[in-house]
Structures are given as C-alpha cells and as structure tokens.
Amino acid sequence: MKMRSFEIVTSFLDKNINIPVRKTARSAGYDIEAAETVEVAPGAMVKIATGLKAYMQDDEYLGIHIRSSLGINKQLMLANSQGVIDADYYNNPDNEGHIIIAIRNMGDEPVIILKGDRIAQGIFYRYLIADDDTAAGSRVGGFGSTGIR
Secondary structure: OOOOEEEEOHHHOOOOOOOOEOOOOOOOOEEEEOOOOEEEOOOOEEEEEOOEEEEOOOOEEEEEEEOHHHHHHHOEEEOOOOEEEEHHHOOOOOOOOOOEEEEEEOOOOOEEEOOOOEEEEEEEEEOOOOOOOOOOOOOOOOOOOOOOO
16 A cells, blocks of 8 residues: 655656655655755745645645755745645645745855755644544645645
C-alpha cells in the first residue's frame, strides 16, 4: 500500500524532473527542485513550477519550507511563509496536484533560480482534528481553492 511520496505530474514527465530526496538519514525535509529557470526581481513574487505532486494519508499534509540557504544568502522567502499541501490536493482535476512554490525576493538584487536548483524542502506532517469537526467534500483546484473567506 502506498503511504506517502512524490510523483511527477503528467505534463512534466519528459522534462527530467527529480523526485525529492533527503540528503542525510536525519534530515526532516525532502529537497524540492525548480522545474524551470526563473528570475525573481527585487520585491517581486514568482510562482515556480516543481513538476511534482505528493500523495499521503488522509490525516497528513506536506509542509513546504524555503531552504535556509536561499533565505539567508539570497534574501528569498516563501510568499505564504509556509506552504501547506493537503492530502486531497493530490490528483485534483484542476491541476493534477502540481506543487507550485511562490517565492518573494526581499533583497535589492535580482535572483536567478536555475532549473534543478533546490528551492524548498517538503516535510510530511500528521495533524489532529477537533471533536466537533464537520468538514466534508474534497478539493477541486490549487491556490485558494478552499475559498478566500
């Protein structure tokens, strides 16, 4: 039975995308690479394709975190501080669950991110729900797909 991992989205199967790996036995995060080369202008925010989707158990999510080297050395940060990829995002009909990483340049110089650069880490987490939780249904899209309010 499949528990949790990454797959390549269909539209990126021929683009030499690497499945994320942990670099050491005690690393929490799986390094996620950019699937394209992009320039992030000072003060700008860009969405970077990864070519990946992630599957996991119903009571888990994938946390997306900026790599510390990008934050410290390049003054880049995730536009939403931490990304949350819910279990029902996988294979959704809108975008197949493609993980897109939004990065903001807080520095004064443009930053070039090359295809294959490690831009984020994905960490699988388990979460709890409240006793009176009544959530139902499933996701249909990407950013903001559960509503703005």
